[in-house]
Amino acid sequence: MMAVYQRQNGMRFCQPFFCEGVLRYTQQDYYNPFHLSFCEFSLGPVIDREANTLFMKCIPDGCVTVLFIQKGSSCKIELLGTPLEAKQLIVYPEALYFCVRLEPGMKFPYSRISGGSFSTRDIVNTEIFIPHLDADTESLAEKLFSAPSFEKRIEVFYAYITSFSLEELFVSDVLMDMLHRIYCAGGNVNIRSMADEVCYSERQFSRLFSESLGYSPKTFARIVRLQHVLSEMKRLSGTGIKIASIPVARFLSGMNYSDQAHFQREFKDFTTLTPRQFAVFATEKGHKPGCSACAGSLFCSAGKT
Secondary structure: OOOOOOOOOOOOOOOOOOOOEEEEOOOOOOOOOOEEEEEEOOOOOOOOOOOOOOOOOOOOOOEEEEEEEEOOEEEEEEEEEEEEOEEEEOOOOOOOEEEEOOOOOOOOOOOHHHHHHOOHHHHOOOOOEOOOOOOOHHHHHHHHHHHHHHHHHHHHHHHOOOOOHHHHHHHOOHHHHHHHHHHHHHOOOOEEEHHHHHOOHHHHHHHHHHHOOOOOHHHHHHHHHHHHHHHHHHHHHHHOOHOOOOOHHHOOOOOOOOOOHHHHHHHHHHHHHOHHHHHHHHHOOOOOOOOOOOOOOOOOOOOOO
């Protein structure tokens, strides 16, 4: 019998560079009735990517992020699928951004925009700007930017998203269960054994993942494994330990990397930095001026509600 996914606290992933080079960044995570990570920031009139190579860099997280953008009197929506390696986002100068990161397996109600022509699979590793908003989604964007504060914008979005059924918002229970199990195992799973448990061949199981999510279970396991390392770095940074002085091997324990070179290569593919460079970044820029959510920690992360 197939397991039925029991909803638990959502899967948590880091985007450590989202607040690099932006103005008035703030972030808030909510976990009831499902995990949504909200952030808001604005951009200045000049964007100099050469001066800050980490500016608006997005790393693999397995998530879909919905970006509501206000520039002047117009509102735009961008759908950002998980990148498969680090990439810089396309952004508008002098714009206000309100962003919602959905947990893996959760999807924006695509049927309400552009005739439902998008799926989670179509968005992976790309950015899709919605050229024309339907009346319902345009109304949502207008309500969001008419709200007087970040907190009120969150309330507006929650009122919208919770009007849909869980079946409209999530992939199947089987897939959600597998995603959560890979996450809880830190990415250290045997994909063939997982496929056997739900009576699929490994090939069928991988195809089910790819057709629904746009990436394979092995890819998701790699993302989770690296994100687990980032979380461990975050935990250690909160203890006052200088993580730049910790041997790289400290982060390999139980992580199923074949060797240190494999770990370093994958770390750099996913973040564009070596582990040592990232540790220096964390030490020097753990608390970013103007970021009300950092509280001196490695990643911008505010309270949980």
